Amino acid sequence: MFYTIRLYTTLILCSIYIFLTTYGHASSIKAHNKLADGQAVSNIKSDEYVQFFRSSAWFDETSQLWYLPIHGWVYEPEKSIIRKQLIARSLKAKYGLSVTSQQTEKNFDRRVNLLIADNERNKTIIIKIEKQHYTLPKSLPNGHFQDIITLTQSQVDQLQQNNQIIFSAAINSKDKRNFYGAVSLIPPEGISVISDIDDTIKVTQVTDHTKLMNYTFFQDFIPTAGMPALYQSWAQQGITFHFVSSSPWHLYQPLAEFADTAGYPWASYSLKYIRFKDETLLNLFKKGTETKPQQIEAILKVYPKRKFILVGDSGEQDPEVYGELMRQYPKQIIKAFIRNVNNSLATENRYKKAFSGINGDKWQLFKDPKEVQVLSFLNKN
Missing domain, CATH: 3.40.50.1000 (HAD superfamily/HAD-like)
Known part of the structure; x- marks a missing residue:
């Protein structure tokens, strides 16, 4: 069985780590279950993407549980030619910089598209760890969502792959995309x-x-x-x-x-x-x-x-x-x-x-x- 801690944040989203520095050690926070139906899927559209960020889990010796922070971002890539042109003109005017090759154009397009991407709020992301589905908090106005899942040592022993817990977003079966994430298991000492x-x-x-x-x-x-x-x-x-x-x-x-x-x-x-x-x-x-x-x-x-x-x-x-x-x-x-x-x-x-x-x-x-x-x-x- 999976356990979870729901982190309620303000619109200016703090990281899970900052939450812990503010409210104390993990063992002082009460965990509760938030399991999803096995058929439930994330409510993302075909033009929306989920980016999971690599994080690291810690083991709490008091509760004898592993704490796995899950952090991600839901966004729709922005391909506004006008907005990119405005940024390009600004870089040219202020720094004398511009695209000089196909590769620099590719880099510019990709990075600017990410920076001006549309953040998707109120998206419920459901992740899968093996056969278990787990519902995360809705994404905030900046598109970010966060939660912490806690696992027992026996669960970790069964689920870990190369000292990591691998998970993915549960999405509609008609959507052939895959969105994967990973949490590294870092022991208490070292x-x-x-x-x-x-x-x-x-x-x-x-x-x-x-x-x-x-x-x-x-x-x-x-x-x-x-x-x-x-x-x-x-x-x-x-x-x-x-x-x-x-x-x-x-x-x-x-x-x-x-x-x-x-x-x-x-x-x-x-x-x-x-x-x-x-x-x-x-x-x-x-x-x-x-x-x-x-x-x-x-x-x-x-x-x-x-x-x-x-x-x-x-x-x-x-x-x-x-x-x-x-x-x-x-x-x-x-x-x-x-x-x-x-x-x-x-x-x-x-x-x-x-x-x-x-x-x-x-x-x-x-x-x-x-x-x-x-x-x-x-x-x-």
Whole structure:
């Protein structure tokens, strides 16, 4: 039997992790059943899509249950030529950027279509885990829906595939599309990496607005040299991954595809909610100080016994955000790695202030991922 926690949110949808940071640990929340009839299907139209976001489950030792966050987005792709032209003109006028090849045109069309997609509210999504159907809360005005399903260990043992629970949207039998999702099962103890995306694992050049827009809208996403190999070497030692970013949820699909193609390990994602119609182009990317502390703290709270490595870059506020979190969670955060993207020195006042009160062996500024002594570091912990 499946158990569930219904999360009631405001119109500005908070993530499930943020819900937990606000209302306490999972064991303090009462679960209840919400099973669907085996014949029930999601009420989505043929021109509407469901995007499930990768998430990670945690085990609560008090209740002896696994908590599986389910998070998705219902939308209708927007193919407005006029709206795309307006964005293209803005990028051309302000940054001198435009389509230069078939590939850049393909990238621009896909990413803009996602950013201006129509959010579908009041859609009831029913998911299938093996033979069980489960009804999720209706989608909110931003198209997002969230819930938490809890499973016993015996259920997880029966259902898990490669340490993941795979599910899909139950849709009308005449609709031949498939919408799949996955939740990774992360045990209570171990080591996890919480990693930034832009300029940490993906070339973005956030501090240069023209290059930022070029990489965001036109260019193929490019992995940061050496980072896939570094992360794979950690994954082979049993380390799990969480990606946090100020990039919008709208771009989740191309970001996840990029990470897979580049060879990064499987990771959960925590991105940013936006309403593109109300945003300037630059406001697509909020400062890390506005988003990352809450994103990271939420992960720390549901894995209180795990140790964490934070990885970011020197381009914006990662050193400051990470240093503050390390002072707040000294037992959980065991290391911070900062990729040096602006030729700064570890002896600069910026880093002295950011990592004030933190032992020097707890953080490292690096240019080449080969500088990161993975095995020697892990052997000390």
